[in-house]
Amino acid sequence: xxxxxxxxxxxxxxxxxxxxxxxxxxxxxxxxxxxxxxxxxxxxxxxxxxxxxxxxxxxxxxxxxxxxxxxxxxxxxxxxxxxxxxxxxxxxxxxxxxxxxxxxxxxxxxxxxxxxxxxxxxxxxxxxxxxxxxxxxxxxxxxxxxxxxxxxxxxxxx
Numbered sequence: 380x381x382x383x384x385x386x387x388x389x390x391x392x393x394x395x396x397x398x399x400x401x402x403x404x405x406x407x408x409x410x411x412x413x414x415x416x417x418x419x420x421x422x423x424x425x426x427x428x429x430x431x432x433x434x435x436x437x438x439x440x441x442x443x444x445x446x447x448x449x450x451x452x453x454x455x456x457x458x459x460x461x462x463x464x465x466x467x468x469x470x471x472x473x474x475x476x477x478x479x480x481x482x483x484x485x486x487x488x489x490x491x492x493x494x495x496x497x498x499x500x501x502x503x504x505x506x507x508x509x510x511x512x513x514x515x516x517x518x519x520x521x522x523x524x525x526x527x528x529x530x531x532x533x534x535x536x537x
Contacts, residue, residue: 398459413463414462415473419457
């Protein structure tokens with residue numbers, strides 16, 4: 380857990396306050412507050428920082444392909460770093476936490492620099508571009524596999 384410990388120190392959070400959530404039943408206190416969470420691999424690497432409410436930290440829907448691949452290969456543990464009644468406070472802290480991960484050379488699967496978790500925030504153009512490219516690459520791969528299965532190996536994918 381060295382990466383998580385280093386990150387907590389950079390964020391001025393005591394590891395005594397960081398909560399490891401083992402299952403959805405442990406989230407009773409999460410339903411009313413917004414929280415900042417970290418996804419950590421089984422071998423202790425922090426790979427995602429996010430803002431959540433309710434059981435968001437356990438939800439796989441809407442995650443990037445990069446996140447899904449990392450999680451499937453390396454496992455997942457959920458840690459709540461801090462919580463607040465204020466969504467805007469947690470969004471600001473998310474931006475701060477992601478910037479500290481970059482300082483620590485922690486390779487995150489996040490597609491953005493944070494602060495975009497509210498349904499009322501519109502993702503920045505560079506974030507939308509990353510998401511679009513990822514989706515396009517995934518669709519092209521699916522088309523290639525489909526064409527190969529039909530015996531059309533020499534066709535180009537548009």
